[in-house]
Amino acid sequence: MADRILVAYATRYGSTAEVAEAIGDELRKSGVEVDVRPVDEVRDLSLYRAAVIGSPIYMGKWLPEPQVFIEKNQQYLRTIPVAYFAVGLTVAEGGGEILRKAEASMDPVRMLVNPVDVGVFPGKLVSGNLSFTDRTIIKLIRAKTGDFRDWESVCSWAGAVRSKIVPA
Numbered sequence: 001m002a003d004r005i006l007v008a009y010a011t012r013y014g015s016t017a018e019v020a021e022a023i024g025d026e027l028r029k030s031g032v033e034v035d036v037r038p039v040d041e042v043r044d045l046s047l048y049r050a051a052v053i054g055s056p057i058y059m060g061k062w063l064p065e066p067q068v069f070i071e072k073n074q075q076y077l078r079t080i081p082v083a084y085f086a087v088g089l090t091v092a093e094g095g096g097e098i099l100r101k102a103e104a105s106m107d108p109v110r111m112l113v114n115p116v117d118v119g120v121f122p123g124k125l126v127s128g129n130l131s132f133t134d135r136t137i138i139k140l141i142r143a144k145t146g147d148f149r150d151w152e153s154v155c156s157w158a159g160a161v162r163s164k165i166v167p168a
């Protein structure tokens with residue numbers, strides 16, 4: 001029976017996984033069972049009455065895994081409430097144009113399944129952890145590093161999503 005909520009995510013360095021866990025904790029406050037899973041580990045989607053799916057932004061785009069997941073499962077996902085979130089470093093700078101660009105990372109998945117809500121959140125970048133390629137790109141674009149995640153905004157968004165997907 002579809003009585004659980006899925007929070008599915010992709011991550012390269014772990015920061016989006018922690019954002020997904022915080023969203024899961026907030027959704028659990030509705031008393032509903034919530035599974036927080038890397039999108040590659042989701043097996044039986046029919047268990048879920050709603051799904052929150054997120055990705056970090058790399059070069060303006062979501063990672064491929066959640067996009068492939070949504071494409072593959074679009075038929076079922078269209079029958080339940082779905083929300084999307086994106087985690088990116090630029091979001092920390094704020095500003096309309098930056099947020100619009102971060103939101104645009106979700107355009108391809110919005111075209112597949114229309115979400116009840118979308119969220120964009122500042123991420124985390126620690127240069128010591130990065131692969132050689134990622135470190136080179138970060139040096140070239142002179143991106144600032146640090147942990148800019150804003151747990152209050154993540155929880156407040158998840159609370160708003162909860163009220164949309166778990167009617168009181």
Ligand SMILES: Cc1cc2nc3c(=O)[nH]c(=O)nc-3n(C[C@H](O)[C@H](O)[C@H](O)COP(=O)(O)O)c2cc1C
Pocket residue numbers: 010011012013014015016017056057058059060061087088089090091102122123124125130133134135137138
């Ligand atoms: C090579 C590279 C490209 C990135 N491109 C973007 C980008 O286009 N927009 C953005 O907001 N953040 C960008 N970021 C920052 C990541 O989205 C951010 O660090 C995020 O928290 C990483 O999530 P993860 O730890 O789950 O992989 C980039 C980071 C790297 C290393």
